[in-house]
Amino acid sequence: MITYALYFAFTAVGLSLLLAMWRLLIGPDVGDRVLALDTLAINAVALIVLYGIYAQTQTYFEAALLIAMLGFVSTVAYARFVLRRDVIE
Amino acid sequence: MSHWIIAPVILPAMMAAFIVLVVRFHPLLQRVFSLAGTLAILAVAAGLYWQTSDGTILLYQLGDWAAPFGIVLVADRLSALFVLLTAVLAVPVLLYAMGSGWDMRGRHFHALFQFQLMGILGAFLTGDAFNLFVFFEVLLIASYGLMIHSGGARRFRVGVQYVVYNLLGSTLFLFALGTIYAETGTLNMADLAQRVAALPVDDTAGVRVAAVMLLMVFAVKAAILPLHFWLPAAYAAAPAPVAALFAVMTKVGAYAIIRFFTLIFPPDLAITQGLFDSWLLPAALVTLTLGMLGILGARRLDALVAFAVVGSMGMLMTSISVFTPAGIAAALYYAVHSTLATAALFLLVGVVEDRRAGNALGYDPAPPLPGAALVAGFFFAAAIAMAGLPPLSGFVGKLLILDATMADPRMAWVWAVVLSTSLIAVIGFSRAGSAIFWKAHAPDTAAVATMAEDAPPTPALPMVAIGGLIAMLALVTVFAGPLQRNFAATAAQLFAPGPYISVVLDTPGRTITHDADSEEEAH
Amino acid sequence: MSAAAEIFVSALIVIGAVFTLVGSWGLVKLDAPMSRLHAPTKAGTLGVGSVLMASMCYAFIWRDGSAHELLITAFLFVTAPVSAMLIAKVAIFRRTNVQELPPPPTDTTWATHDTGERAIKSSSASENRGGNTATPG
Amino acid sequence: MSLFLIVALPFLGALLPGLMIRAGRNACGGTTFFVTLTAFAGLMTHVPAVMAGEVLTARLDWVPALGLNANFFLDGLGLFFASLILGIGLLIIAYARFYLSREDDMGEFYTYLLLFQGAMVGIVLCDNILMLLVFWELTSLSSFLLIGYWKHLPEGRQGARMALIVTGMGGLAMIGGMLILGDIAGSYDLSVILEHRDRIQASPYYLPALLLILLGAFTKSAQFPFHFWLPHAMAAPTPVSAYLHSATMVKAGLFLMARLWPVLSGTEAWFIIVTGIGLVTMVIGAVVALFKNDLKALLAFSTVSHLGLITMLLGTGTAFGAMAAVFHILNHACFKAALFMTAGIIDHEAGTRDITRLGGLRRLMPVTFVIAALASLSMAGIPLLNGFLSKEMMLEEAAHTVLFNSALLVPVLATVGALFSAAYSFRYIAHVFFGSQQDNANGQPHDPGFGMWAPPAVLVVLVVAIGVAPFLAEPLVRTVTAAVLGDAAAMPDAHLKIWHGLTPALTMSAIAVTGGMLLLIAFAPLARAWAVAGPPAAKAIFDAIIGAIIALSRTITERLHDGAMTRYAAIFSVTVVAVAGHAWITGNAPAPAREMLPVEPLPLAGWLLLVVATLVLVWQHRNRFLALVLMGVVGLMISVGFAYLSAPDLALTQLSVEVVTVILLLLALNFLPRETPMESAGGRRLRDGIIAAAVGLGAGALVYTILLGDFAAQTISAYHLENAYKGGGGTNVVNVILVDFRGYDTFGEIIVLGIAALVIYATTEALLSGPVRARLLNRPLENVAGDAHPMMMVVVTRLMMPLVLMVGVYIFLRGHNEPGGGFIAGLVVAIAVVMQYMASGYAWASGRQRVPYHGIIGTGVLVAGLTGIGAWFFGAPFLTSAFGYFRIPPFEKFELATAMGFDLGVFLCVVGAVMLSLDSFAQMARRSGIAASEYDIDIDPSRDHALDTDKAEG
């Protein structure tokens, strides 16, 4: 049962990735793109965690943690760039 | 366990770190430590050269792991020669940098200088293909810093190109290494030699691609046409002592070609037949021609010397690309000679740039140089050496190369190109030299008077450094006989790689003792 | 036990997946820039949260247990509002006039549009207060 | 005296003039004279032995493998030339002492002169043709310095370059010829080569060798068509002209032809080339000489003519011809050097060398007149002077020479040459010393002091002595001729005497002298005709050729190296594809051996994302910000891909590196234009697209075949998997490889990172200490959003930073056994600090940061290095690791490994490098007139509230 749930989830998350990518590509504004990238990262976290359940391993925990962390940092960086041009002024 | 073999790598690394950490605010101390470190490297290099001069092959197993599982350093005649050459070059270059004040025109010169030495020496000593990549990168990134040392629009513009081009080269290197590993499952050079030789004949495409990709990577370093484009502008724009140090950087490429294509892909290896016989020698000859044409076509002295480097690399590769013991021996002699000669020329360019008024390195008339006689004399000597005229080492090197290519079916081409390009170089150098040193303004007295007042006292150390290089050229000339014997022995060692391979692969490494660690199971 | 647990974990997985999908769907579907911000910052967060809970429960039920998924969840919950706020500021900065916004009840204007003297003065580095490595020897 | 010493003396002596000039001009000249005298005396000690037919040798190995050795031998020919060189050298040195003015650097002059002298002596005494080449080229170089001695004269500089280029070209050709010759003979020693006449002349390589060697000889001896450099060399001070360009250097080519005469002469090729060229040179030189108005130019062309004469004699290949050649070399050296010196005297005294401005000097300068007249008449071939004797021999030889099946060609041309020779000789006397007294520039010229006229006088004494009593010279000439002939020909039965009877030669001689006089009478109209119809100046042709070569070089060089990096990169790409493609096609590709992994939908989606992001990135790359966002997607997808393909360490690293990279690029983009303009045309984009596609296809195909094939042998990583835990103490094999098996790579890698940071720092400093600084400080303010440091961000960062640091520590500590390690930890910690910077601003955050980043980097390298060095104290190699398990309550058993020390170095390096880079960007971003925020939050009502409270209370 869990396997089927996982397959469903993989499909849904895969679809989410593609949707987010679509938004990233069509924009229209930079804000939309940054938001889309942020969403991509969060979806990637979901994906990796799902894969961890699927593969029955803890090996990918750090990857998920890091994506969550770094996704945030890069979103901030991109947004700061648009807002202030200087990321670390 | 002798640790001397790793000293040329560790010493500059630690010295650079120390300089950055402790004495980065003290110019004098930086100089003292940098020079002391370089002299120590020279001593160690001389020791290594002496140790290997009887054919001994020194092995150093890093982390005590046996090859091919760990990385090893190997010092044979070839490595030791280039290590010594680098160290010999480094001392006068460093003295020049200090004497001319170049080292203080920007930040971190000495740290970068030491790191650069570390990269070059590490590349010469490593016995591992991937580690060679790492040290290529060390020497490259240090060279980026040194090339743009003290800044300036020109240097930055050229610097970008230099960096990007070499990034492409590094990328290609990784592609090549990936292919090598995928085909053979190893990275150690001696092990590669064995495994490549044992590859089945029906599976050669991959290793052939890897071999030529490696050749091209090294050709970029060695500035062989058409992969040389990064060099002329970069060397011309680099600060004088940096360009002089770079004289040995191109030799890293030549060294790697010699090493890989005598050890791993020797000329008689069946599966790599026909890879580059048809085009490597012509490419070298075209490189030689183009370099020499550049000497004649240059509008500035720094560009002239940069093209002289290209030309000398063409000459060197001409000799290497016949892949015979005589050719390699001649190439080694020429490598030593051309390194010292181009370095001397680059330092002279620096002196001219510092002392000559106006468009200092252009050929337009300018007021006479202060102290012109000595500078001109040194330039004359270095130019003679570079153009391959007697009595200096360039002539001997040229004769050796002509002699080595005599048996080659393409001998007529080689000779025609070598001899006619020498003439072009003579024309180029004589034009430049007479324009810079002879064709002065009639010194107008007022200007001379102001110059005499304004001109800072011309420091002696740069001239000592250049004089040292010229003196070394003279020594290389006088002792051409013994040197040639040594290089012939080096070539012979390269063409009989059995001892190298067995020293590297048959030396046992550490014994795993924790196997019996009864207290601990894996999990 | 096992069946219920399986259902529970599966449900969590499916819920998470659905919310993730809804978040991304909203990102594409919604047409106003500010509106788009809502979908992923919440649905997405909850979606990943559910998946993480599923992973945790799975580990507690079938393996030797694991709670570090909590960390990721907490992390996402703490950071998501900041991301959202910055992206909202981007939208305001690039797309929205001051007039379109309701005036702040007490103060002069909204911070993003506050590009006056105060904003500049208080935000940029000065000549003499550079970094700690400003001028070595 | 040892031959080595005779050759070495001038070179060693060359060190002295520069020093002695401080003691005065006499000391300088005297020293130089003494050095030469010593060498000359040393040479003379060997005269009896050589005259007795002995050959002295001296041998020293230099580069034996090459056959290049310092071997010398002294026979009659060598002795003859060496005596000429050193003997005339003595006279020239004496003459130059008085010739040079006070402004001239006499030390420099004598230094060059002695260098030249040594090189010449080397040539003539050398027994090794490679060594001979060394001396040969040395004469070119030293003559370059001597011709260009007056650096302020453009003619001097140009003449010097021309001489160097022409003779240098010949020298280079000769290198080839000599190598071939030595290869044929099996030795580069002359004494051996000279014994192999038959082998050499039978070799298929004889002709190339001959041509190349003759090219060297002809250029040096100014044979047509390479003769033109010699007149331009006359810009040199006159002693140089007298010494190099009449007596010695130009004779080097003749010497070489004479030296190799036994093995090279006697063939059809030799005869036609050498005789033909000699003859042409003789006639052309003589004709041109007549119409030159510059005294030295006249003499120079006359020299060309006489050199042609001697060449012609050597070309005939007969013993008599050789003898005549030897004799004329001697005679020409005497009268021509004397003539040059008189020309120098005239120039010196009258202030001009222009014949048209000179005249009537016979009364003003009687001594000079006598010397010049005697030398000139000798040159003209008047009896009782030495020139007559050898000219008679030449005409005699010419009369018997059949060239191109014509018995008349050589005698007629020889007579014409002699006729013009007589004419210009007479002109030298008539137009300079006779006739009306012209303006003569300096007013009242008079004879110079003894020091200046004595040297030519000595030579003229010889001219007369030999002319009157030729038998005096006969032993010498016979000895020398014997040396020239070697075993190739018998000594001719001829004697040097004034009267041979009414021979055809005498008739030809008479025609020549008479004709010469007639020509001089008709000189004025002839000169006008010459001015109109004369041949073009060779210099113009030469300059045009050199100019064309330079222009061509410049065009090629500058077209190729025009700084078009994009083309360089395109060439690089095409070359790689072509060469690798060739290697692939010519090799054998194996059939697929591995089964492919199945394609699941999820990786497919990831792949789609990656590919789409990449393609859109390329398509939209001109929008730089979008490009960076898409780069973020690519990086994210690759990380996820690594995770999927069982490489968690890679995923973590790629991810963190990618974020830091993007931040760096964003920081840079702050200063750069935000758009890339559309600049390249469609064709160009198409070209680039094709190149890119080819490279991409190549890379993809290569990796695809790799993935389908298997390793040919077991990979070394099997050992790593086997021993990572047992020998390296870690279960994360990747990490154990990084810090242990291949820790040395990692050591290099962190140094790369450290250097990167230093470079970034140094670059920033360089930028900020230059003109860029002002521009940066005063760059216009852009329209940016307010609230730089939003409260929410700051508050969240306050919480997040400790958490992230915690994660960093965690990743660091577990790296050895689980995915992680010092590098990723370093990036995570750096990112924590970056977060703080982004939240509260660089100024505020770095103000609370007390550790210098340089120090962190330096410490990192030192820690890593010292950890490695630590092994030395246990007798183990660098980076040998050790580990152990410890138990200290309340902690569980834990592992400590030296590799962790190393990893700590890595960690520090990474942190320091990233921070130093950011720091540098922050330095650049400063603006003038804008103060840093004192606070970490821009809008903080609690702060205002506190301030209000303070105000209310205060």
Added chain:
Amino acid sequence: MELLVASSVGVLTAAGIYLVLRLRTFPVIVGTALLSYAVNVFLFASGRLAVNQPPVLRDGVTAYTDPLPQALVLTAIVISFGMTAVVVIVALGAYLSSQDDHIDDGPGRDDVGEEAQP
């Protein structure tokens, strides 16, 4: 799967090369970054692909993925990072000192900024 990886390498390489051939420094830098992604994947693939076999030793597990290429890629990633950082700063220096971010250097592009702006 192999085809996906191979085509990714191909696409990334082609994209990288195309951008490297552009006329401004910024796309060139982005291009080199893409190239380093490509080569990292390539290097990784030289150990062949494996799914769900991480190189971390576990009891009772015998099949591991090849750890060596991973270690090599890690080294390569770090080095490329350093290189990218340097090329960024050098390009920035070039732009700031001559107000021109063309990567091609030709006649008329000489030291514009330094002389023009005192």
Added chain:
Amino acid sequence: MPRKLIWRLFPHPLLTLLLTLVWCLLVNGFSSGTVAFGLILGTVIPILTAAYWPRRPVIRKPLRVLEYILIVLWDIIVANVQVAIIVVFKRNADMASNWVAIPLELRTPEAIAILAGTITLTPGTVSADLSDEGHALLVHALDAPDPDAVRDAIKSRYERRLKEIFE
């Protein structure tokens, strides 16, 4: 003064506890050794980062924190469903997006940040900006025909509680 010393050593006692917990979560274990090591790190790291957290707020009613967290969690779950429904089923044209300006009584940055975060996490609303003096919060509501109702809900449900906790 020992009290001062303790303050120095544990600048953020709560943070220390939190970090210790985080460490245990990271290591995925709660053994004594882990906790001890976590405590060490939890002590050291706040000392290192203390400079970056000036003017630490005082939590006056720690128990209300728990209540607040539970309320927010519940709100997140319930309202997420609502938003999901809106997103999936409501046409774009029918949505009544609105800006809402919320005057703030809170003055502590931490409290305001928590409020803003809560607003964002609870569905239908996103905190977008602060006023230039920090006395009002700009909130965007996805589907709120009546902005004032949203404002009042936020003030009463969240701000009131935060005010009690922090001020």
